[in-house]
Amino acid sequence: MSKWWMRALDSFSEFVDHVNTSLGRESREEWNKRKLQEHYDKLQSLDYLLMSEVLSEVMDFWESGLYHDLVVTYGSRDEILSSRVFKVEELSNNELMVLAKENLLPKSVRTMALKITDVNVFKTMHAFLETIYINYHGPEMTWEDNIHIYFGGCAERLLMGLDKFDEYSRTPRPTKDFFKKLAITQITRKETNEVENNMFLLLLDIESEIFGMGFGDSYNDFSPTMSGFIQLLAGCSAAHNNREFTAPEDIIMAYKTFFKLVKTDITVYRAPQSIVESMPEFTGYLVCDKCGVSHGLGPEDSADDFEDVCDCGGLLVYKESI
Known part of the structure; x- marks a missing residue:
């Protein structure tokens, strides 16, 4: 959506707010505060182990300013990391990527409807690892920092250890058997959907409290991507417990893991030197203007x-980044 339309929608919404207020009706902000409290109270009333602890983490996430910082960094990470992107053949060295591609289903209407842990859900993890890494490292990222994010072992620790991810003495190695279990996890039970939906809406309400009810300052895909990451972590919890149907306790464990992760300096997880040396930093690219193939x-x-001249007959054009 263009900024012009964002401003137009904001102006229209402000006009509607003014009319509603003059008629004694709720403004958008008042409605949001009421819904936030309703979602919080609903979750608080659910009798699940660790629910109160997770809700306390939600409030700390908000009040500490960490939620604000995470959303802002998420929105700027593509620009920060744009100087060097991984090529397909480089990611083929990433064992997790290979296991995901070989064992998880591709995104489809069915996987979305049943909330099955598919390849698209898996991909949300690195978006958040990038965001959290930048939050602790700062925006002056090097190509080697990108390597640490993808090959430093934090992802493996998360999948295998969940909220105990920082307690491994060495990086664990997920197996094909684990990914096969992960591939069938799904969120279809009513009680699980209740927990997941209310947590998602609660955080969405808090996001509106932080950034306002307008469209201009929102990052449209932050919340859906975070929802996918939570689904992945919940699926891992279910797989570790040999459950095909993700339970409410798995959603709660996913959030417990998430809140611990965002408060952890993951820059300490470093890729093996052999990986770093195998992927030298590119200083530019030759990109074909016809087929799009690139040469670092x-x-x-x-x-x-x-x-x-490219093999396809197109011209190779030099670019600093792609």
Whole structure:
């Protein structure tokens, strides 16, 4: 949605608020506060172990300013990381990516309807690892920092340890058997949906309290991506407990893990030096203007050393980043 339309919608909503207030009706802000309290009270009334602890974490997430910082960093991470992106062949060295591709279903209407842990759900994890890493490291990221995010072992620790991810003495290795269990986890039971939906709406209400009810300052895909990440963590909890149907306790464990993760300095997890050395930082790219194939240039390379015509007949154009 363009900024012009965002401003137009904000102006229209403000006009509606003014009319409603003059008629003694709820404003958007008043409605949001009421819904926030309703969702909080509903969750508080549910008799599940650790629910009160997680709700306390929710409030701390809000009041500490960490929620605000996470959303803002999430919205800017693509720009921060844009100087160097992984090529497909480089990610083929990532064992988790290979296991996910081989064992999880691709995104489809069925996986979305049943909330099955599919490849798309799996991909949400690295979006949040990038965001949390930047929050602790700062925006001056190097190519080596990108390598640490994908190959430093934090993802493996999360999948296998959940809220105990920081207690491993060495990085665990997920197995094909674990991914096969993860592939069948789904959120279809009423009581599980109740917990998941109310937690999602509570955080959405808090996001509106932080950034306002308008459209201009919101990051439209933050909440859906976080929901997918929670689904992934809940699926891992279910898989570890040999459950096909994700239970409410798995959703609660997912949030417990999430809130611990966002408060942890994950920059301490470093990729093996052999991985770092196997993927040198590119200083530029030759990109075909016809088929789009790209060739990375290392520090020792020059664009003048290569032919300017691609195998497909297109022209190879130098770009600093892709």
